[in-house]
Amino acid sequence: MAAFERQLSSAMKFFRSSLLAIALVLPTAAGAQRLDPVYVEDRFNQLQQSITMLTGQIEQLQYRNQQLQQQLEKMQADYEYRLDQMEKGRGGGPRPGGGAKAAAPAPSPAPPPSAAAGGNADQLYHDAMKKLQDGDNAGAERGFKAFLQSHSRHALAGNAQYWLGESYYARRNYQNAMTAFAEGYKTYKASPKGPDNLLKLGITLAVLGRKADACQVFAKFSQDYPRATDLQKRRVDQERRKNGCG
Amino acid sequence: MMRTFKAFAVIAAMIVMAACSNQQEAAAPATTTVTPGSVADFRQNVGDRVFFDTDMSVIREDGRQTLNRQAEWLKKYTQYQITIEGHCDERGTREYNFALGERRANAAKQYLVAQGIPAARIKTISFGKENPDPPGSDEAAWARNRRDVTALQ
């Protein structure tokens, strides 16, 4: 792309100087108007603008192409996973974690989108998520609750339950946060957000002064989620120490 | 007391009329009081600046008229070298505007060269957005600031 632009650029320079040379040498030749230096300058500028415009369009197209390619790879990975599951006789649910090798890591805490459910559910979820990121906690809570009511079995339901709890927690509504996290752990134990729900349940209990309960929850964590991330495990250890769990 | 006031009013009126007739004279090249071939002549009767659209460096039709007059004048008064100063409005970033001002100055230079003014007589410089004339933060001021100014040496 850059090489293409460079070539064009030097070609244009050559073009301009040769045209100007012709124009200046033959000022009275037939069709002088065509070779008028001002006319040449104009034509040059127009061509320059066309190159600029084309450069911009090529960049945009390359970008879109790259995005489509990533999306395609993501979908392909999902199909392969589902086919694999069907062959093993386990039905064809979506691949947990969205599994996009090519996808860039998400900048926000938003989970990877699920390809299984309809656009409506996804939209509801993402709208609520957006509200949460924008600091509209009340709106986010309404959104997640609406999502959970109509799509309680959606792949993102565990995530929605978790973020509902987070939103309450951020507003220091610890009672509701506790209920939400507990619900998240109970109903969506196997969801990708299962460990987070349990961890946050413990932290919320500790904040509410129910240290014994919190310690029980933290103890449950290592039993239920032996394959949790190191970060989560470290956090649990930290919380256990902090709350003086035995 | 009353008489003094009247006298003042008459004098004031005369000053206003004189100012008006001066302006008319300045606008009519034939009766100008400035010396032909002087810097003042160039500024008043030729026009020392051309204006640009936002983020553009293409010479507009009104700018071409001005540059045509500049070229004619410069062919007549060959003792002058010129510096074309490129300027921008404040609606861009400082560094980019230095480059845009240079591009604007160069656009006018290319035009004058195409009109037959030797490139060796023309220098270019950019002031970016550092030198607003007039200063101001409305579209009217910005339109006046997106400019080339031809300075004589």
Next chain:
Amino acid sequence: MMLPRRSTILGGAALAAGAAAVPARAQLTIDMTRPTFEPVPIAIVDFAGDRVGADIANVVRNDLQNSGLFRSLPPSSFIQRDVNASTPPRFPEWRQIGAAGVVVGQVGQAGGNIKVDFRLWDVVVGQQAAGLSFTSQPANWRRLAHIIADAIYKRVTGEEGYFDTRIAYVAESGPGNARVKRIAIMDQDGANNRYITDGRTLAVTPRFSPTLQEIVYMAFGENRSTPPRVYLQNVDSGRRELLGNFPGMSFAPRFSPDGTKVVMSIAADGRTNIYEMDVRGRAQRQLTNSSAIDTSPCFSNDGTQIVFNSDRGGSQQLYVMSASGGGERRISFGEGRYATPVWSPRGDWIAFTKISGGSFGIGVMRTDGGGERMLASGFLVEGPTWAPNGRVLAYFRQQPSSAGRTGAVTLHQVDITGRFERQIPTPTDASDPAWSPLIPQ
């Protein structure tokens, strides 16, 4: 809690006490990446032993408060008045006023120098969280205070501090059509302001070398028809020299992270390209060759890449290329124009100015162009610069001019989450901030 890099500075030595690692605690730690957090309430007691002790404590309070991550409790609210540096404070009395941490210090003499011991006590667990000792010339007491504030910041946030730094900027004065613009340097908190250029010619866009010994900037000549050029100036001696010998104007300079090179823009014949200049050997090399405007180059933190701003595609966008030129690729694809990219010293983000829909904004994106977030916006905000920890940015803000009155131009800082924004006070109008690395020790 040991800070080995800091422990030997200014001929000081780390205190042995409190060396045992103390586990992180919610109340005296803060995770800046969380969506919500409360500033940590901290009590900083006037340092004992010398009159300068109260001044040191004030500088520490000011630094921490201005970071937005701490709430410095007013000394009038302190209950325990007899606290000293050698014995633990009475924790219940500090808990009662809501402090999560208490900072106490002692100033002593050491052969013409001052020696400062300080300790940070974690009130919640009743333990020492940090303790250090420094020796320095008395005149450097402000730096000692900043270094102490950096140590507290690091202990509580887990991030490197940024208080022992300077900011170079353009001091502006005079009416809009005859503005005086001169380069100034001050401490990060506004102290020790001094002017580096005399203001006879317009000077803008200062940038520090990694050692802070030199700055590069663009200045006009005495003669109005002389093109502006990039100069290299020694900060202490004031000696300045022209950098490079280019036919057109040179501008937008910036040092490489190792200080051996300067990249800049050269404009000639309506084209603006990026060049690199070896600071010692003075060899120069062209890095881009387009017929458009390529400007505002900035090295990546590891020196292998350069991000810059080009309008080759019709509008200003951000591009990344190899530091030796070539492999150019566009990374910005949002709505609007993108300008003045600056690579974070940590390498994770690129900050930029964005012009969109008639207003200006300061934002960050990842180095591949993803994850764009806007942190500040206004009529005119421009020119982000990173604090050395890569978690705070400074930029400048200009108010609209009206009726012949030039709009105020001021420096501001914002943290990378965009939550906490404040004005950095300057003696005059100010633009083009350049945040220095940590002052070498």
